[in-house]
Structure formats: C-alpha cells, structure tokens
Amino acid sequence: xxxxxxxxxxxxxxxxxxxxxxxxxxxxxxxxxxxxxxxxxxxxxxxxxxxxxxxxxxxxxxxxxxxxxxxxxxxxxxxxxxxxxxxxxxxxxxxxxxxxxxxxxxxxxxxxxxxxxxxxxxxxxxxxxxxxxxxxxxxxxxxxxxxxxxxxxxxxxxxxxxxxxxxxxxxxxxxxxxxxxxxxxxxxxxxxxxxxxxxxxxxxxxxxxxxxxxxxxxxxxxxxxxxxxxxxxxxxxxxxxxxxxxxxxxxxxxxxxxxxxxxxxxxxxxxxxxxxxxxxxxxxxxxxxxxxxxxxxxxxxxxxxxxxxxxxxxxxxxxxxxxxxxxxxxxxxxxx
Amino acid sequence: xxxxxxxxxxxxxxxxxxxxxxxxxxxxxxxxxxxxxxxxxxxxxxxxxxxxxxxxxxxxxxxxxxxxxxxxxxxxxxxxxxxxxxxxxxxxxxxxxxxxxxxxxxxxxxxxxxxxxxxxxxxxxxxxxxxxxxxxxxxxxxxxxxxxxxxxxxxxxxxxxxxxxxxxxxxxxxxxxxxxxxxxxxxxxxxxxxxxxxxxxxxxxxxxxxxxxxxxxxxxxxxxxxxxxxxxxxxxxxxxxxxxxxxxxxxxxxxxxxxxxxxxxxxxxxxxxxxxxxxxxxxxxxxxxxxxxxxxxxxxxxxxxxxxxxxxxxxxxxxxxxxxxxxxxxxxxxxx
Numbered sequence: 323x324x325x326x327x328x329x330x331x332x333x334x335x336x337x338x339x340x341x342x343x344x345x346x347x348x349x350x351x352x353x354x355x356x357x358x359x360x361x362x363x364x365x366x367x368x369x370x371x372x373x374x375x376x377x378x379x380x381x382x383x384x385x386x387x388x389x390x391x392x393x394x395x396x397x398x399x400x401x402x403x404x405x406x407x408x409x410x411x412x413x414x415x416x417x418x419x420x421x422x423x424x425x426x427x428x429x430x431x432x433x434x435x436x437x438x439x440x441x442x443x444x445x446x447x448x449x450x451x452x453x454x455x456x457x458x459x460x461x462x463x464x465x466x467x468x469x470x471x472x473x474x475x476x477x478x479x480x481x482x483x484x485x486x487x488x489x490x491x492x493x494x495x496x497x498x499x500x501x502x503x504x505x506x507x508x509x510x511x512x513x514x515x516x517x518x519x520x521x522x523x524x525x526x527x528x529x530x531x532x533x534x535x536x537x538x539x540x541x542x543x544x545x546x547x548x549x550x551x552x553x554x555x556x557x558x559x560x561x562x563x564x565x566x567x568x569x570x571x572x573x574x575x576x577x578x579x580x581x582x583x584x585x586x587x588x589x590x591x592x593x594x595x596x597x598x599x600x601x602x603x604x605x606x607x608x609x610x611x612x613x614x615x616x617x618x619x620x621x622x623x624x625x626x627x628x629x630x631x632x633x634x635x636x637x638x639x640x641x642x643x644x645x646x647x648x649x650x651x652x653x654x655x656x657x658x
Numbered sequence: 659x660x661x662x663x664x665x666x667x668x669x670x671x672x673x674x675x676x677x678x679x680x681x682x683x684x685x686x687x688x689x690x691x692x693x694x695x696x697x698x699x700x701x702x703x704x705x706x707x708x709x710x711x712x713x714x715x716x717x718x719x720x721x722x723x724x725x726x727x728x729x730x731x732x733x734x735x736x737x738x739x740x741x742x743x744x745x746x747x748x749x750x751x752x753x754x755x756x757x758x759x760x761x762x763x764x765x766x767x768x769x770x771x772x773x774x775x776x777x778x779x780x781x782x783x784x785x786x787x788x789x790x791x792x793x794x795x796x797x798x799x800x801x802x803x804x805x806x807x808x809x810x811x812x813x814x815x816x817x818x819x820x821x822x823x824x825x826x827x828x829x830x831x832x833x834x835x836x837x838x839x840x841x842x843x844x845x846x847x848x849x850x851x852x853x854x855x856x857x858x859x860x861x862x863x864x865x866x867x868x869x870x871x872x873x874x875x876x877x878x879x880x881x882x883x884x885x886x887x888x889x890x891x892x893x894x895x896x897x898x899x900x901x902x903x904x905x906x907x908x909x910x911x912x913x914x915x916x917x918x919x920x921x922x923x924x925x926x927x928x929x930x931x932x933x934x935x936x937x938x939x940x941x942x943x944x945x946x947x948x949x950x951x952x953x954x955x956x957x958x959x960x961x962x963x964x965x966x967x968x969x970x971x972x973x974x975x976x977x978x979x980x981x982x983x984x985x986x987x988x989x990x991x992x993x994x
Contacts, residue, residue: 324850324867326890326927326963337926340933344917344951380925389991400926514660531660554662581680586922588959589716590736591662593676594669600679615680617953623924625959627662647991655725655983655991 323523325623330520334377334399341384345649348388356397356404357412358384364393369487369496370416373425373480374409375432376401378519378622379540381650386477390646390653391484392425400519400622401541403431409439413448421449421493423500425479427472428456429541451493453500455479457509457630459568460537460546473540474582474619475507475630478642481651485641503638508565511628512557513538513545515586517621536560538628540584540621554591558598561629566606569633573607578642580630581613585620587627592616595627611639618650659859661959666856670713670735677720681985684724692733692740693748694720700729705823705832706752709761709816710745711768712737714855714958715876721986722813727820728761728984736855736958737877739767745775749784757785757829759836761815763808764792765877787829789836791815793845793966795904796873796882807875810918810955811843811966814978817987821977839974844901847964848893849874849881851922853957872896874964876920876957890927894934897965902942905969909943914978916966917949921956923963928952931963947975954986 327333338356342349349358357374364370373383374396383395393416398404413422422443426436433454440450456467457475464471483500491499513535516525519542526542529535534557537546571577581596583589596615603610611634619628634642645654663669674692678685685694693710700706709719710732719731729752734740749758758779762772769790776786792803793811800807819836827835849871852861855878862878865871870893873882907913917932919925932951939946947970955964970978981990 324870324887324961326850326893326923327930328889328891333926333930336933337929340929340931340936340951343936344929344932344949346948378924378926380929385925514662534660551660553664555664557662585924586959586961587662588714588921588956589721589953590669590673590714590958593673593680593716594663595676596680597672597676600676612682613680615676617925620924622926623922623961625660625922645991652988652991655981655988 323518325520327520333520334397338397348649349384352411352415355408355411357394357408358387359394359415360387364418366418367420368418368490369420369493370418370422371425371484371487372396372412372416372422374404375427376403379619382619385650386480386648388648390488390644391480391648391651400521403435406435406438406442409436410442413439413443413450417448423483423493423496424450424452425476425483425500426452426454427476428454428469429466430468449493451497453479453497453504455504457507459508459564460510464539465543466541471539473509473511474580474628475509475632477580477618478507478578478632479503481646482638482641484646485644499637503632506633507630508568509628509630510561510564511538511584511626512536513584513624513626515625517542517585517624538626540619542621554594555598558595558629559602562599562602565629565631569631571608571633576609576611576634576639577603578611578632578634579613580618581615582619582628582630583617584624584626584628586623586625592627599629612643659854661856663856669856670733674733684985685720688747688751691744691747693730693744694723695730695751696723700754702754703756704754704826705756705829706754706758707761707820707823708732708748708752708758710740711763712739715955717986718955722816722984724984726824726980726982727816736857739771742771742774742778745772746778749775749779749786753784759819759829759832760786760788761812761819761836762788762790763812764790764805765802766804785829787833789815789833789840791840793843795844795900796846800875801879802877809845809847809876810916810964811845811968813916813954814843814914814968815839817982818974818977820982821980835973839968842969843966844904845964845966846897846900847874847920847962848872849920849960849962851961853878853921853960874962876955878957890930891934894931894965895938898935898938901965901967905967907944907969912945912947912970912975914947914968914970915949916954917951918955918964918966919953920960920962920964922959922961925952928963935965948979
C-alpha cells in the first residue's frame with residue numbers, strides 16, 4: 323500500500339486537522355470530535371444542515387460546510403459510519419433554534435446512527451428532521467444497504483437544501499425541498515481500478531487490464547457486472563440511459579448534471595464525459611441548466627467516475643444556482 | 659492502458675469541448691483552435707494574460723481563465739507545447755489595447771513557441787511581455803529544460819498577475835509583479851506512481867511497491883532519486899526544507915502555500931500534508947497567510963503531490979487574496 327499517510331489509525335484525525343488548516347476561513351473543528359462546523363456560524367433563526375458519513379469520500383462532506391450549504395460535517399473512520407454521539411455533538415453545535423436537517427446517505431450504519439442521534443437530540447429539545455439520499459440506480463440492494471445507495475447526488479441535496487435554509491425557510495420547507503431533490507436525482511458510476519482501504523492495505527477487488535466494474539459504489543463494494551473497457555462515450559451513454567429511464571426524463575425538461583471523479587481519474591478524462599453529456603442532453607431535447615465537473619464524492623484512490631442527473635423545477639434551479647461559499651463549491655463570486 | 663477516452667488522437671480536442679460545456683459561464687473556445695478565452699471578456703484598457711502549455715495538467719490552464727486570472731489558455735497535445743500560431747490567435751483575441759502578458763512554464767518547447775508567438779504578435783503591433791516560471795527546486799536542468807522547470811507555482815503567478823491586471827495596472831507593472839512572484843516562489847514534488855501518456859499507452863516509468871520518485875516533474879520525466887516510501891510527514895518535511903532553504907526563508911516572513919495533487923492521490927492524503935505544512939510553518943516562525951489544497955497542476959494520472967511556498971509582501975498578499983472567479987479557483991464570494 324503506497325499512500326501519503328503517517329499511521330493508519332491516525333489518518334482521519336490528521337486529515338481533519340489538515341482540512342481545518344487549509345480551509346481556516348471556512349472550517350472549525352469542535353474540540354475532541356470529528357466534527358467540522360462553519361467558522362462563521364449562520365444567522366440565528368435559520369435552519370441548520372448536518373451531514374456526514376465515513377471518511378474517504380473527500381471533499382464530502384467537510385468540503386461542503388459553509389455559506390449556502392452545510393453547517394456541520396461529521397466524519398467517521400474510513401468507510402465507517404460516524405457514531406451517534408458525534409452526530410449529536412454536531413446538532414448541538416449548529417442548532418440556532420430553528421431546527422436541524424440531517425442529510426443521510428443510505429447505508430445501514432449511517433441510517434442507524436443518524437436515527438439514534440436524531441432521537442437523542444429530540445429528547446434534548448432539538449427539532450430535527452432528516453432526509454435519506456438513495457440516488458444510485460445501479461443496484462436495488464447492496465452489501466451495505468437495504469434499498470438503493472446514496473452517492474454523488476448527495477451534493478445536490480446539500481446545495482439545494484442549504485440554499486433553502488439560508489433563505490430563512492422553516493424546517494419543514496427545507497426538508498420538503500431536500501426530499502424533492504432526492505426524488506428527482508439519480509446517479510450511476512463505474513470503476514477502472516479499485517481503491518485501497520488503509521486499514522486493510524490491499525485493493526478491495528482486482529480487475530484485469532481491460533476490465534471495468536459497472537455500477538460501482540463508493541466503498542469498494544461490488545458493482546453490477548464486470549465487462550471489457552469500451553470507449554468513453556459508449557460507457558457514458560449507457561449510464562445516462564439508465565439514469566434517464568429511471569427518472570422518466572421527457573423532452574423539454576430541465577436538468578442539472580454532475581460528472582464526478584472517484585479519486586484517481588484525471589480531469590482531462592472527466593472532461594471527455596462532460597462533452598458527451600452535453601451532446602447527449604441536446605440530442606435528447608433536454609435543457610441542461612448547468613454542470614459540475616470534478617471530484618465531488620470520491621472513493622479514496624478509486625479510478626473511475628459517476629454521472630448524476632437531477633430534474634429541475636423553477637424552485638430547485640434557483641436554489642441550485644444561488645450563491646454558496648464552501649471549500650469545495652463556490653458560486654456567485656462578487657466581481658467588481 | 660485503462661482510460662476514459664474515445665480515441666487517443668481526439669482526446670485533447672474532446673476534453674476542450676467538455677471543459678467549455680461544463681464551464682460555459684466562464685469559457686468560450688476560439689473556433690478551430692485549442693484556445694479557451696473568457697466568456698465575458700475583461701474591460702477594455704486592461705492588460706490581458708495568456709498562459710498555456712501541454713495538455714495533461716488540468717485544471718491548468720483552462721481552469722484559470724476568468725475574472726482575476728487569465729484571459730486565455732492555449733492547450734497543446736498531451737505534454738506537448740502549443741504551436742506559435744495558436745498562441746498568436748490567443749493574443750489577438752484577448753488584447754484590449756493595453757497589451758498582453760504571457761505566463762510561460764520553463765520548458766524548451768514552450769519557451770521557443772511562446773517566444774515566436776511574441777515576436778509575431780509584436781510585428782502585428784501588439785504590446786507583449788512575458789514571464790518565465792521556474793519554481794521547481796528539484797533539478798537545475800532536466801530532460802526538457804535549460805534551468806529549472808516550471809510547475810505548480812505557476813498558478814500563483816496567474817493569480818497575482820491576474821489581480822494586478824484587473825486593477826488596471828499597465829503592462830510593465832503587471833510583468834514586474836509576475837516576475838517578483840516567480841522570484842519568491844519555489845516548489846518540489848514526488849511521485850508514488852507514474853502517469854500513462856495516452857499516445858504511448860504505457861507508464862512513463864515503473865516503481866517498486868514501496869518505492870517513490872523524489873523531485874518528480876509534471877511530464878513523467880525522471881526525478882532526483884528513488885527511495886523507499888516514508889511517512890507522509892517525513893516526506894513533506896524534506897520537501898519543505900529544500901524549498902525554504904532555496905528561498906532563504908526567515909522567521910517572521912509571510913508565505914502562501916499550495917498542496918497540489920498530481921492526479922491520482924486523493925484529498926484525504928493531501929490533507930495529511932496540509933496538516934504537516936501548517937504545523938511546520940508555525941514551528942519555523944513563518945506567517946502562513948493561507949493555503950490552497952487540491953489538484954491545481956496535475957500530471958495526468960500520476961500518484962503523488964507537490965508543495966509550493968511563496969514569500970509574500972503586502973502587495974502580493976493583497977493580490978493573492980483578491981476576488982477571482984474561474985472554473986478552478988474562486989475567491990471572494992458575495993454572500994448576503
């Protein structure tokens with residue numbers, strides 16, 4: 323295992339310290355926790371957003387803490403759910419009195435621990451709602467989930483619900499728009515190469531020189547099938563058709579897209595997918611309102627990428643394009 | 659070779675189309691060229707900045723085209739200098755009458771082709787100045803250079819000179835602050851794994867399971883030496899000492915840092931280096947004004963990272979922290 327780390331059991335702790343150091347204008351760590359909160363807390367009376375999950379998906383979720391997105395990110399160990407007490411600490415720290423929305427990716431451990439934390443917080447008098455993200459169309463159930471997995475589409479939920487919260491909307495409205503976003507968002511990915519979980523020290527699977535894994539998750543868990551590598555456009559086309567069919571996309575509808583690198587795939591290759599996606603959406607008669615291109619939800623050093631489409635209505639498009647200012651996503655820069 | 663591409667000889671063309679599609683609010687392609695210019699041209703009477711080089715370093719340089727940084731980026735084939743006619747097309751497109759600064763990384767091909775383009779543009783009546791970036795302390799000469807190579811520190815030159823140009827300063831002032839930035843900026847990197855140039859189809863070198871290459875460049879060319887992998891802090895410490903010694907950094911001086919991933923190394927590992935850099939600069943008595951952490955100047959799918967330090971004065975710190983709005987770097991978001 324060849325990685326820039328010091329000790330496996332200190333990796334997450336050190337990485338969180340490094341994220342805080344690098345993004346000091348944005349992030350503060352709650353003492354003695356794996357929780358990063360906004361350096362400049364949001365205005366009182368606005369709903370707060372908390373997300374998190376296992377580490378290894380950076381910039382998710384700490385990279386989305388800041389104006390217009392999350393108020394706190396809770397990090398578990400690599401590919402391991404954060405514990406309820408850590409999630410509870412995050413809720414306590416960011417609740418301004420208007421309540422807290424938890425954005426949870428659908429994995430058994432995350433669901434259990436966020437649920438427990440929600441109950442504990444409610445017992446302390448916090449208003450807490452939650453939304454479960456399950457955007458991955460590849461599999462109906464998986465090694466780690468009942469139902470579909472939550473993957474890169476989660477970032478759109480952070481953005482849309484975060485903008486709604488910033489607008490001063492009450493908790494129920496923020497929860498509703500987050501749930502709407504989940505309902506209208508689908509993703510699917512593929513791997514060219516496996517990732518290596520530091521505590522294990524070996525790749526999570528092996529692929530032949532010309533083999534890819536379709537429908538990969540973000541924890542090195544198996545995908546749908548293995549098959550020979552094909553040209554980039556053919557692979558993107560298959561993912562997009564799966565997503566579009568599942569969403570029931572119709573001509574004339576507006577969508578937002580995310581071309582997401584899983585860790586080891588360089589931007590020049592992701593850009594080839596961005597080109598195809600742009601051409602495909604025009605050929606399909608879709609209105610492509612915009613696209614994010616880069617690494618938004620990774621799986622350590624996995625090679626490969628995922629595609630996400632989200633159907634927009636006027637409200638969600640306005641929220642998605644509203645200003646935000648976080649380490650990993652900044653929109654609406656003030657020029658001159 | 660396992661990559662998300664269609665055909666090797668169409669890769670750069672397709673990637674440029676994808677970058678334009680993904681970053682449409684920022685980028686426009688000059689028809690029939692490999693040149694990306696600002697979607698919203700800068701105000702007339704301000705100096706324009708042109709940079710570029712071989713492809714394979716994304717987000718460099720197209721990712722830095724936008725308000726407060728570049729006006730145009732010229733892309734060659736992978737790891738191959740752009741031709742003079744393409745550079746000339748960029749100069750023609752962005753000169754508002756106040757002149758153009760070329761920011762050139764020190765590689766023999768780049769130097770020759772940018773020089774030629776500068777002469778051709780001057781013959782057409784354009785005022786053109788240039789600055790050569792040579793921030794890599796690893797080697798004095800290399801396979802592709804006379805003198806030091808230009809690597810990730812180039813992004814600081816884009817930022818500082820870009821902000822100066824946006825302020826309305828004349829060409830000679832923009833050139834001077836760019837040259838000052840080069841003089842005060844040093845970088846060094848290492849590789850954990852090689853990159854694969856698509857046209858070649860094989861890794862540019864091989865490393866044993868526990869071996870790294872110190873002082874690596876960004877074209878798969880050799881570094882200084884091979885050695886066993888050590889803990890992340892020890893590696894970062896060696897690079898920082900090399901850089902600090904070369905810069906002659908003194909207690910109390912202010913610096914800006916860049917922790918740059920070379921392509922395949924995930925953010926969680928880069929964050930471990932960010933932590934060390936933060937602690938190291940405090941222990942050294944340096945004032946760390948800020949840090950960029952992520953992939954800024956890559957080498958295709960190479961595993962590894964580079965570190966950059968730049969000594970600041972009041973002018974350069976103000977320019978470095980001024981607002982900018984480009985696909986890969988956005989600062990100064992307008993909140994509420």
